[in-house]
Amino acid sequence: MEESSDSRALAIATAVMGVIAGASSSLLSIVLDATEKIFFNFTETNAIPVAFSATPLNRLLAPLIGALIVSVVWYFMQLHYRPVKLGKAVDGEKLPMGATIMHVTAQVFYVGTGGSIGRELAPREAGAMWAQSWIELGDRIGWLKLAPEDRRLLVAAAAGAGFAGVYIAPITGAMFCLEILYKRIDKKAAIVSLSMAAIATMVGAVVKGWQPYYLVASKQFSIRLILFVIVVAPIMGYLGTWYKRFISRASALRIKDRRIFITMPLAGALTGAVACFFPEIMGNGRGVAQMAINVNSVSASAIGLLAFGFFAKGLVTLATISGGGYGGTLTPSIAMGSTLGVLLGMLFIQVLPGEPLMQFAVLGAAFFLAATQQAPLMAMFMLFEVCHLNFSALLPLGLGVALSMAVSKWMQA
Structure with a gap:
């Protein structure tokens, strides 16, 4: 029979991690916005998603300079640390705080300079990192300690909440947790993942607002x-x-x-x-x-x-x-x-x-x-x-x- 945590400990962890994951995602969004402003004097919106007004020379040099900078960061980071896959983080492999913060910031920075890669991995890794830190805190404060299976769930849910806080998409964040990382759907997993993603979404919306990420004018889909x-x-x-x-x-x-x-x-x-x-x-x-x-x-x-x-x-x-x-x-x-x-x-x-x-x-x-x-x-x-x-x-x-x-x-x- 699976060992179960005190329900109060899991509820507190869910609420706190929802706020932290949302705040972390908001900070990464600010890093992205600041990078785009510095390199292109540009503010990204759903109507203007890339720096069309930048000169061709600006668009040529910005990704090159960004790549030069992140190549230094990733080279020296990987002398002592190899990025941990989220699936392994869910199973308990440690995401070191300093290296992870450097890693996720480099990802978002490179996207901000025009680099061609998704930015959604960074907030998920950050969310998982903060969840592991909360678990360590709970181990020192006995009544906040979580059972092994609940630890897995918390890390997976925090990764999904990180995603939700960036894209303002709570159900998507929960599905990422349940389908890709936790790979199990039950009542507890649904409650934790949806609650945490919803909280992170509300926190993230303070920075990102509630606008759609993509502008689709025609929203009535025909049966044809x-x-x-x-x-x-x-x-x-x-x-x-x-x-x-x-x-x-x-x-x-x-x-x-x-x-x-x-x-x-x-x-x-x-x-x-x-x-x-x-x-x-x-x-x-x-x-x-x-x-x-x-x-x-x-x-x-x-x-x-x-x-x-x-x-x-x-x-x-x-x-x-x-x-x-x-x-x-x-x-x-x-x-x-x-x-x-x-x-x-x-x-x-x-x-x-x-x-x-x-x-x-x-x-x-x-x-x-x-x-x-x-x-x-x-x-x-x-x-x-x-x-x-x-x-x-x-x-x-x-x-x-x-x-x-x-x-x-x-x-x-």
């Missing part, structure tokens, strides 16, 4: 989209699984020795070179995704931009990872899925016209994300929350992530 879902979701599952494999390969090849002083600047220079004529490439993928969402008609130029955005974001992100960089792959996956979704949607409306192209971007993003992250519920609720969709989106989203995952599981069997 089910035909698109049935055809396209399996394709997204197939392609998303292949991209997941590429990510794993790039991570295995990640440079950690002195070569990082060459490979990271090369990745930064590649990002900057593309950004000179395609600024949407910069950052975590928000620019590429919003570009796809904003497409409202079929044209040769739109097709070219979408296709370029899909391949460029995928390849430059892989170059960042293999070159020595750390960060998330969630928002780059959304960027790739949204561009591909609109391209396939352009074909669909030739047969059944009338549906807004932006909705194909949302659906494609969710289906591709489900496969790359192996988390269908998280993918569904993330697009639902960050786009502020209405209930009509749940049917195509739910069926689509299920079909995408079915194909992905078949490929990995």
Whole structure:
């Protein structure tokens, strides 16, 4: 029989960690905003997700300078410490406070300079780190001590709450905890993860506000989209699984020795070179995704931009990872899925016209994300929350992530 904590100790830990994870995420958001202001004199919003007004030279040099700086940070950090994967942190492997703070700050800083990588890993790692510190405090204060299984749950929930505090997405944060890290859903896990993510969201909203992360004007999804879902979701599952494999390969090849002083600047220079004529490439993928969402008609130029955005974001992100960089792959996956979704949607409306192209971007993003992250519920609720969709989106989203995952599981069997 599993040992259980005092319910008061777990309740206190949940509330306190919700506040701390939300505050930690807010601080990382401030670091991102400050970095973008310094390097581009730019304030990121959902309407202007990247520094379009920066000069091509500015867009070329900023990611290069950012890569030079983080290559030094990551090289010297890894002489004594190798970043701990969140799954191992949940199982008890220590996230050293000093090294982890340096690591997560470097991730967010690089994204702020235009580096092509997701920023969602940093707040999750920070949340897990603070949860481990709370557990240590509880061990010294007897009545706050948690049982082994509750420790695992607290660290997983804090990682999810860190995510929720950045993207103002409480259900997504809880699903990240339950689907990806804790890998178990019961009443206690649901209560802890949802409560902590909700608290972190409210704290994070003090800095980020309640605006949608992506601007989607058309939020009423037609039942006719089910035909698109049935055809396209399996394709997204197939392609998303292949991209997941590429990510794993790039991570295995990640440079950690002195070569990082060459490979990271090369990745930064590649990002900057593309950004000179395609600024949407910069950052975590928000620019590429919003570009796809904003497409409202079929044209040769739109097709070219979408296709370029899909391949460029995928390849430059892989170059960042293999070159020595750390960060998330969630928002780059959304960027790739949204561009591909609109391209396939352009074909669909030739047969059944009338549906807004932006909705194909949302659906494609969710289906591709489900496969790359192996988390269908998280993918569904993330697009639902960050786009502020209405209930009509749940049917195509739910069926689509299920079909995408079915194909992905078949490929990995």
